Amino acid sequence: MNFDLSWILLGLPLAFVLGWLASRMDMRQMRLENQQAPKAYFKGLNYLLNEQQDKAIDAFIEAMQNDPDTAELHFALGNLFRRRGEYSRAVRVHEHLLQRADLSDADRQRAQHGLAQDYLKAGLLDRAEEALRRLEATPYEADARLALLSIYERARDWPQAAAIVRKLQQSGQGDFSQRLSHYLCEEAAALAQQAQLGPALQLLEQACTTAPTAPRPWLDRARVQFRDGAADAAWSSLTTLAAQAPQGLTLALPLLLEIAGATGREGPAIALLRQRYAQAPSLDVVLALVQLGADPDGQDGQRCTADDCVCSQGWLLRHLEKEPSLTIAHQWLATQGEKAPPTAVLQALEHASRPLMRYRCAACGFEARQHFWHCPGCQSWDSYPARHVEEL
Structure with missing residues (x-):
């Protein structure tokens, strides 16, 4: 059988032409798809900049259909769903990303972070906690720890919150000593409510050591000590509070007056309050001095020997000369006896000054x-x- 080579000569150009046409059609299709994806993507960005989130989501979904492997579009879509409050859809987007085997480590960590934010916004704190814990040893570790801290504070899980702030402080994220002292005080308060005063005092000792210039540990410690019958120790804690954190002394005044009355320390209490008032005149301090019967013209712990009204008027008028105060003005008018304004006027002043307290x-x-x-x-x-x- 003879084979005609002329057919080969005729077929080669034909095959070349057909291949060329096919390649042109493929290139045109690829160019068309590549043009459609960026067009939809930029359309979505335009809608997003114009705060048209519904149209932006539609545009991003269209872009994803043209290029389903683009992770950035998934991230953009997940963030949009979360901003709109569609947390279940945002969760599905980020879970879909995490299920992809071809996702890089950086994008996988980013998707995990997005998923944790979805759960947080949705109020699913148990799932958010689990998702945040998976971000340890990642670039999102610090943000995850702060989010966990917020969860534990809302749940009043103070031991877990204390563990987180210790990690944050060890990693150089800031000074959390005062925050840690609050957690220890909260734990101590819970124990004190259960009449476990010994363990509560141990925690308060730690709190005072952790943040020696914070007023709360010293104040809470004095309260528990006084409740435990250790009035002298409670007085010592209050004097330390006055030295270490004098700005918080006004919060301790009710306890200070109670301890002074129970232990006969009215004189030292007056001297302590005089010193504080000289440093920073305060409404609460002057009222405490009036209650203790301190002599406005005396020294140190000297008590007033004149009529109580005279002593009160002296302190109140002295404070009014330093700082105008509607509350103190009402108190001063109330001590005027027969010269006092009508009761209706005093009641009106009291009503006006109440919100100021x-x-x-x-x-x-x-x-x-x-x-x-x-x-x-x-x-x-x-x-x-x-x-x-x-x-x-």
Whole structure:
């Protein structure tokens, strides 16, 4: 059988032409797909910049359909879902990323961090805790520890919170000694409520050592000591408080007056308050001096020998000369006896001055009658000055 080589000569150009046409069609298709993906992506960015999140999500979904392997689009979409409050959809996006075998380590850690944020925003704290713990030894470790700290504070799990702040301090993330002292005080308060005063005092000793210039450990320690019958030790703790953290002495005044009355230390208490008043005139301190019957013209621990009203008027008028105060003005008018204004006027002044005796958070402005170490509004620590609103 003879084979005609002319067919080969005719077929080669034809095969070349067909291959060339096929390659052109493939290149055109690839170029079209590559043009569509960036176009949808940039469209989504434009919508996002214009705060049109619904349209941005639609555009990103379209871009993902054209290029499903692009991790950045998944991250953008997950963040958008979380910002819109669609936490379940954000969780699905980040879980899908974590299931991909071709994902790099950096993107896998980023997806894990995104998943933890989804759980946090959704209020699923147990799942958020598990997701955050998987971020140890990653670039997101510090953020994860701070988020865990927030979870433990909300759950009032003080031992776990203390363990986290120790890790943060060891890694050089800042000084958390005062925060740690608060956790120890919270643990001690729980034990004191259960009448376990010995273990509570041990924790308070640690708190005083951890943050010696913080007022709360010394104050809480004095309370537990006085409750335990150790009045002398409680007085010593209060004098240390006055020396180490004098700004917190006003918070200890009720306890100071009680211990002074129980142990006959009215004179030393007057001397201590005189010294503090000379350093920083305070409404609470002057009222405590009035209650102790201190002589406004005397020295050190000298008590007033004149009429109580005369002594009170002297202290109140002296404070008004230093700092204007509606509360003190009301107190002074009330001591005028027959010269006092009508009862209705005194009641009006008392009603006007009552809101001024509140404490105000410096972080969020939340006001309360009592002083808080941990703001119930913004969850900040040590954001309440130890001064009333009128004195700020």
